Amino acid sequence: MSRTNSAQPDPRTILRGGLPDRYLTPDDIAEIFEVPKETVYQWRRKRIGPPGFRIGKHLRYDPADVRAYVTQRKTAGQDAA
Numbered sequence: 001m002s003r004t005n006s007a008q009p010d011p012r013t014i015l016r017g018g019l020p021d022r023y024l025t026p027d028d029i030a031e032i033f034e035v036p037k038e039t040v041y042q043w044r045r046k047r048i049g050p051p052g053f054r055i056g057k058h059l060r061y062d063p064a065d066v067r068a069y070v071t072q073r074k075t076a077g078q079d080a081a
Contacts, residue, residue, distance in 0.1 A: 025059070025061075026059055029049075029052075050069035
């Protein structure tokens with residue numbers, strides 16, 4: 001039985017299991033954090049989300065930076081509690 005989804009694994013699974021072998025797109029970030037893509041762009045404008053960078057006109061995110069961002073947010077949340 002073939003699955004149409006098997007070509008594109010869930011980015012959240014990849015990020016949890018290890019670093020993916022590619023840079024993440026805004027769509028990936030939106031899916032990982034379960035937010036609308038517009039929220040990802042707002043985070044970038046406000047400089048409050050994971051750091052991204054441009055390759056030409058394309059926005060990309062380094063999985064290591066995303067993981068560091070999540071770790072930082074988790075630590076900040078524990079400190080505030």
